[in-house]
Amino acid sequence: MSLRQSPENxxxxxxxxxxxxVTALPMIAIMGMNGxxxxxxxxxxxxxxGADAMAAVGMTFPILMITxxxxxxxxxxxxSLLARQLGAGNREEASAxxxxxxxxxxxxxxxxIVLFCAGGRLFSIHLAGSDGSIADMVWVFLAISVAGTPIQFLLAVHADACRNEGHAGTMALMSLGVTLANIVLNSVLVARMELGVAGSALGTVLAQALGLTLLLVLRRLKADMLPLASLWxxxxxxxxxxxxxxGAPLSLGFAGMALSAASVVVALRFSASADYAKTIAAYGIATRIFGFAFLPSMAVGMAMQSIVGNNVGAGLYARSDATLRIAATTTLLYCxxxxxxLLSQGSALGAMFVADAAVIDDVGRILxxxxxxxxxSGPVLVLGLYFQALGQPARAALLTLVKPVLLVPLLIGTAAILLGGNALWFAYPAADALAVVITVLVLLTAIKERGRAGIGIAATGVRP
Incomplete structure (x- = not known):
């Protein structure tokens, strides 16, 4: 396999x-638009x-996180593969x-799609409990969202490929256009046509289809990108x-977020609270806010991943470690x-979404x-993506999986059983504290395993 450096890279x-x-800022803009x-x-x-629609969408959050x-x-x-292959100048392998x-x-x-067709309706009824109207909204929202997963997945593939090929700036402009289109679609489908949760889900799928189309056109026009013909x-x-x-470590991290969200829904339901629907609505709003706040950190990590992968593929380990330091510092300050x-304006943020005073108070308390x-949370994510970029899935898994898959669900269940439903929110800061300890241990171990002084952590990675 060729390891030559590409002079145009x-x-x-x-x-x-x-x-x-120049790589992170467009990615932040893209993620911000998605948020x-x-x-x-x-x-x-x-x-x-209304609040019932927010409750229904909040219940679907674990499934959306799975997608x-x-x-x-x-x-x-x-x-992880593509960046190192492009850094090594091996475009044939990258095309494959x-x-x-x-x-x-x-x-x-x-x-x-097959699984949802087989059991989606029964799942929606089980998720919503005795409230038939909310169950109907859950089913409709999920049916449209799951039907759109081929578009969603191909959009992710082409967006990640485009980022690793050095076109983040162009993607940012496209993302702005897609976001504006989705806002228009929401105003028409939800506000004017009154399609409710169906309009919300349909607007998202249509916006994703527009984004995928634009990326395919870009790939066809740009000579320095892997050609569409190579797909055939x-x-x-x-x-x-x-x-x-x-891809498993970061993917399972998102699946862990779904597990954490499902743990919250189950814990609240079995706590038999009379305000179950309102609390779920508040939690749904909180997940939207945290999701929006999370995306810039993810953007920084993805930008770092592209830079690190290309430089590791070319054997430039000092540059990859320097990029890690910049990314970790940036996310620490941002977070x-x-x-x-969130600590000072939680209730005010909640009031942006609903007028119900009880839901607004719950949003502020939860946040x-x-x-x-x-x-x-940002530096931990960045380190996980760094090890993934190096081809070290085990370390990436430790940093991206332990908190959402193990710590948060376990602590949520323990808090709900021992202290009641109102205490389950404390599982999140407790999990953050334990995740920091694990991250420090992983980083110290990686530093000790350097092959020789001055070559950097990246030298222990898997070559492309």
């Missing part, structure tokens, strides 16, 4: 600080449909990886195992600012507790 030549800025979509959806549902997790499995795993990602994405989407020259069953293994906002140690 700016990931290998520009200064790490400047390169990080605004969720906020806009919640705004229209809360103001034009995001599966999209990340393909896109994230492909990115991109084709394999298409096949894996569509296969997973088809399985999801390579088997769509290429490298499924490698993509899945490398500290978000924590301050204040969950955000107590939020400042550490």
């Amino acid at each position: 700016r990931f290998l030549t520009a200064s790490p600080g400047r390169l990080f800025a 605004i979509l969720g906020i806009v959806d919640a705004f229209f549902l809360g103001h034009y449909v 995001i997790a599966l999209a990340t499995l393909v896109g994230g795993g492909m990115s 990886t991109l084709a394999g990602a298409h096949g894996l994405a569509l296969s997973i989407a088809l399985v999801l 020259r390579n088997r769509w069953t290429n490298r499924w195992q490698a993509i899945a293994v490398l 500290a600012a978000v924590e301050g906002l 204040r507790i969950m955000a107590a140690l939020y400042l550490f």
Whole structure:
């Protein structure tokens, strides 16, 4: 396999600080636009449909996180391979990886659709309990969302490929257009046509379809991107195992978020609270806010992943470690600012979505507790993506899986059983504290395993 450096690859030549800025800022804009979509959806549902719609969408959050997790499995795993292959100048291997990602994405989407057709209705009724109207909204929202997963997954594949090929700025402009289109669609489908949760889900799918179309057009026009024709020259069953293994840590992290959300729903339901629906509505709003706040950190991590992967593929370990330091510092400062906002303005944020005073108070209470140690979440995520970029899935898994898959569900269940439903929110800051301890241990171990002084943590990674 060729390890030559590509002279036109700016990931290998520009200064790490400047390169990080020009890569991360467009990614932050893209993720910010995606986050605004969720906020806009919640705004229209809360103001034009009501608290029951917010409760229904809140109940679907674990399933939506599963779809995001599966999209990340393909896109994230492909990115780890693709960035190192592009950094090594091996475009033929990169083309084969991109084709394999298409096949894996569509296969997973088809399985999801079949499963939902078989049991989606019964699942929706079970999730909503005795409230038939909410169960109907859950089913409609999920039916449209699951039907759109082929578009969602292919969009993730092409967006990640585009990022690793150095076109984050162009993607940011496209993302702005898609976001504006989705806002218009929401105003028409939810506010004017009064389609409720169906309009919200349909607007999202249509916006994703527009985004995918724009990325395909971009790939056709840009000569420096992997050509669309290469998709037909390579088997769509290429490298499924490698993509899945490398994408699993971050993907399972999102699946863990779904598990955590499901744990909250179950704990609240079995606590037999008379305000179950209102609390779920408040939690649904809180998840939208945290989801929006999380995306810039994710953008920084993804930008870092592209830079690190290209430089590790070219053997430039000092540059990859410098990028890690910049990204970790950036997310620490950002998450500290978000924590301050959530602690001081939680109720005011809740009032943006609903007029119900009880729901607004619950939103403020939930945000204040969950955000107590939020400042550490960004650096932990960045380190997890760093190890994934190096081809070290075990370490990436420790940093991205332990908190959502093990710590949060376990602590939620323990708090709900021993202290009652109102105490379960304290599971989040407790899990953040334990995640920091685990991260420090993993990082110290990686530093000790350096092959020789000065070559950096990245030297222990898997070569492309």
